Amino acid sequence: MKAINESAPAGKANFINTMTQKLGPLLGLIVLIIIVSVLNPSFLEPLNILNLLRQVAINALIAFGMTFVILTGGIDLSVGAILALSSALTAGMIVSGIDPILAILVGCILGAVMGMVNGLLITKGKMAPFIATLASMTAFRGLTLVYTKGNPITGLGDNHLFQLFGRGYFLGIPVPAITMIITFAILFIILHKTPFGRKTYAIGGNEKASLISGIKVDKVKVMIYGLSGLLAALAGAILTSRLNSAQPTAGTSYELDAIAAVVLGGTSLSGGKGRIFGTLVGALIIGTLNNGLNLLGVSSFYQMVVKGIVIIIAVLLDRKKSA
Amino acid sequence: MKAINESAPAGKANFINTMTQKLGPLLGLIVLIIIVSVLNPSFLEPLNILNLLRQVAINALIAFGMTFVILTGGIDLSVGAILALSSALTAGMIVSGIDPILAILVGCILGAVMGMVNGLLITKGKMAPFIATLASMTAFRGLTLVYTKGNPITGLGDNHLFQLFGRGYFLGIPVPAITMIITFAILFIILHKTPFGRKTYAIGGNEKASLISGIKVDKVKVMIYGLSGLLAALAGAILTSRLNSAQPTAGTSYELDAIAAVVLGGTSLSGGKGRIFGTLVGALIIGTLNNGLNLLGVSSFYQMVVKGIVIIIAVLLDRKKSA
């Protein structure tokens, strides 16, 4: 009797726990938005919100892929370099006369291939993901510089669709934001509603057991690193359109922002635990921070300090809640 | 009886395994040296070797601290930022008239304190080391920029001892190289001959079991992150003396080189396994690569590609051998 009485509140506490765990990052975002908009009401202007969404799209897309990678217990440091290399290759194709949309498509495939190289190093080569992608990051960045000779690639013409891709609007919403939302929806379904998603969690939760359960761990991992590369390339295409050029140094340290978004979204770096919705929220937190601090006129040096501290606080609060 | 007979060859195979494991990185270094010096004999000139040692010192010192951190299963992304901040603070003190050697000492202590902040975030705050040090990296870097206003700090005077520290020679050997070797010797003893070292391995091998065995896991970790910060600051002092100024952007992405050195030296990123001698060799490999590729006149773009590929090959070979 006693035990049952006691366990009832425990069940409730559990429920509250999971709810705050799920909502934790979202609450953080809301608090942040309130603070920023009190300090500078122009933050909430529709134009700025649309702006923000467009700014967030690139980091969010990369972070979506990173979420899958981190869920398997891995990490992908090469996303920024993949973005740069695929962007350069895409721009190169466009300059050489290939249809821009086709070029973007091919660029995304090349990005996926680069990601799969990571996956192969990690699975077949049995390298730690950190070191494999650190090395490939260096190599891809080098290749980008070799290919571009260190110069930006310009002269991408004025194909309307191509320009729309990074700069345009559809029904008043920036196209990059639309791309982000559609991608999110697709990935959400894959992660939470299909066997592939289950496998992703399973590998991160217990790789050995997954193997014994007949999951083709290596294959799934290669696909996931491929996905990460693909999304980095997609983000790269948006950037190429926004900058109307391919920059050899594009994407430098984007991996860190993407990882920060994933972690702020509550996904555990040790794998097996987390949600892609959290990542979207995490990317929005970072974006709001960047945009908000700019709007508040905080100097870029202090911005870094604030960003570091906000990440720490957010993660600490999250730990507290789930503890 | 049976068991003993059978285990004898196992013991031998084991011995060979550990030997190749221990020598693996060293063999790699030797092969690399042979290749480079065949292609350009001036590599082996004493002056160049001394040069190389001096160049390697900074990365090696940081990587020594990183070895301890990685052995516990952690990671420290903030070392480059700690280097920059402590270097700026040290330079600030010198400019304000404090004795340079005292300033270096205080700077190292400050570096240790910054490292301990990481340690506390990780232990008391239960943050993943990756994210804790990523956040503190951002914050420390921001503080450096705030403190220096983005400008280098110069006018460090011409105290002889201070200049010696980064630029001088002792018995014909560059002082940074001597600092590196002495530090190595001390850390080697700590890691392999003292209870503290044993605990470092134990925590990385199985944190829960270590805790239950009465090890003050949190305390040891805080000390280790402190050590990492201390060594980053020491490396920073050398750099400050070499550049005769503190640079706000100093140390950017040094963490990656340090981690690469540790991993090339055969230490496992999952903790509990590895040796500090390997790290010294790893740092020498990276140094030889940088120096050698320059001597061979390889363009800096291709250098990056080569560096990435060499890291991959080295790690793959190491895996093969130890498998």
Added chain:
Amino acid sequence: KPAKKENLKDIKIGLSVSTLNNPFFVSLKDGVIKEAKSLGMEVKVVDAQNDSAKQINDVEDLIQQGVDLLLINPTDSAAISTAVQSANNINIPVITLDRSADKGKVEALVASDNIKGGEMAAEYIVDQLGEKVQVAELEGVPGASATRERGKGFHNVADTKLTVTAKQAADFDRTKGLTVMENLIQANPDIKAVFAHNDEMALGAIEAINSSGKDIMVIGFDGNDDALNAIKAGKLEATVAQQPQLIGKLAVDAGRDVVQGKKVEKMIPAPLKLVTKE
């Protein structure tokens, strides 16, 4: 659409800088702020940290804050174009500093002539050491317009009158200048002079040369305080001095004129000056 504003006190300037981790741009920013202050205008500063994508976001954020005038120091000339176009779309005038924008309507570019500067450096070496001596080149951040243009100017002269035996990127960074130079000396023992694309790298290179015990002449670019001191001390041979404060000031002045409806020159050069010990 921002109307012409007669009262300067109502004018809000947005300044987007490529990076503030470099004394050159800090001075440039200071020049802008000082001049604006003296005219009673308000300035909002954002720092792109050398990331073109961040710079576009920064400019959007400035526009959001309702600035009347944009001063942009592009991280990259090509990449900034779309941001300039966004400003054009809502008729906010744009002036670029130190580096140009490839596309979009820019009222004026205030900059040193980097190509000319590169040529000046090469010619100085020829004057001092004669033709065909071996020289090395320390390049700035690959792809940056300053790197390209200074390199171009330098080679305009050096390719015929000097022998460029080595060139490596050291990213406008003093630390890299040091290590890259150490290696260059080892690989090319007969170098007689070095042209560094900025002073930071030049100062790093000097430390490397000092510890090698060789006698190599170093020429920098920018003319920052450290470099001028080093020239006085006889460590640095010469620098092609820019006047970043002046660039900032000229940009504000041009901006004022634009907002008040006056005509301004498309290209406003800030004078370069070769500084040597004499």
Added chain:
Amino acid sequence: MQIMMQDIYKAFGTNQVLTGVDFDLRAGEVHALMGENGAGKSTMMNVLTGLHARDKGTITIDGKETYFHNPKEAEQKGITFIHQELNIWRDMTVLENLFIGKELKTPFGLLKMKEMKALAKKQFDRLAVSIPLDKEAGACSVGEQQMIEIAKALMTEAKVIIMDEPTAALTEREIEKLFEVISSLKKEGVAIVYISHRMEEIFAICDRITVMRDGKTVDTKSIPDTNFDEVVKKMVGRELTDRFPSRESKLGETMLQVKDLTKKGAFNRINFSVRSGEIVGVSGLMGAGRTEIMRAIFGLDAMDSGEIWLDGKHVTIKSPDQAVKLGIGFITEDRKDEGLILDFSIKENISLPTLYSFAPKGVINEKSERDFVEMLVKRLTVKTESADTRVGDLSGGNQQKVVIAKWLGISPKVLILDEPTRGVDVGAKREIYQLMNELTDRGVAIIMVSSELPEVLGMSDRILVIHEGKITGELTKEEATQEKIMTFATGGL
């Protein structure tokens, strides 16, 4: 389904594990596979299901030579393996665990949640398990996790089920349920390979038994044709006298006393004491909270209130290092996860709690460390060629001895043993019991948490029974019986 494995060889590197093992399984039988730790039982089954490739030998299934390449293939052919090491995803729900790798999906590739829930529910009902399907598996007790594994195996419609120590983490009630299920499976013609170190079980449910020793088959017999002593003799290669070595308890002063220990949701007003030289057994159903009480005493988990008195003094223990300093040792129930550092040598593991005593000058004195460790290794008869062997390479029983040796090193006043013989073979078990007796002879106070009733009855001077976080009964050695313990354990009076 009928399986024949003949003359199977398997080596891991230079470690020859199987050297010509024969094993055969008939439809509808429960076949016990027994042997000491490290005899090769699990390896044999891993060879059958394709996790490991055999080096030599033939496997025929229903008269046809068949070799699986991976466990999934075996499962598809009707052979399911409940592994000794639990394959649990701690962060996933019970439902997700049940269907990993075999999720049901619609033609569009989406998960069929409803169908999976219904199936799972059906299976749980059959096993009388009442774990909520959306509970995180990591929050389940080891016993519950074991039940999840069993349910998972039963969902595959297997014709052969291999159970590798399925009851190691279960208590009597679950075991009874499991046995019911086994007999119903048997009636359906399912064959079961039953690996266990628990003698009683073998004789209760098995039809035939194969005994392995040192990588070889010693004998296969029909259960009615053999007996307890014969099986033990075949396993260890010699006569083994009484299972529980007799002992004279010489009880001394009260060594440890706990007063009103309380932790919300875990345990409530726990009072008991242990005297020097005494073994107090702690019994209870799975999830009763025994482990949590011990963890709190040792300072691993915080508790809400309560006092601990050691050797007559009131002490506060906030962390394990304080407990160790006070002379309390804790042998945890999960030796791989909490007891050992698998990559460390025997030596390094054993000296861990006492490191500083070998480093009076700051540097570890290798020789005194080695002497000390070798003394303990000899005393506990750890089977190894040297103290430098990696602990991860030892068999389960020997690993357990290393954990015990580690704690003997601190010369403990109080030793807490949580499931000290879980997964340990009869021979090693007896040695551990012997050791416990030696310790009590020297005045150590022992708390032994155990789910094995014979062990609790055979070894304890006094028995505490825990039910849902409270002590519901205390029995002396003389009054204790299985029935009485079970009554208290289930909360009845």
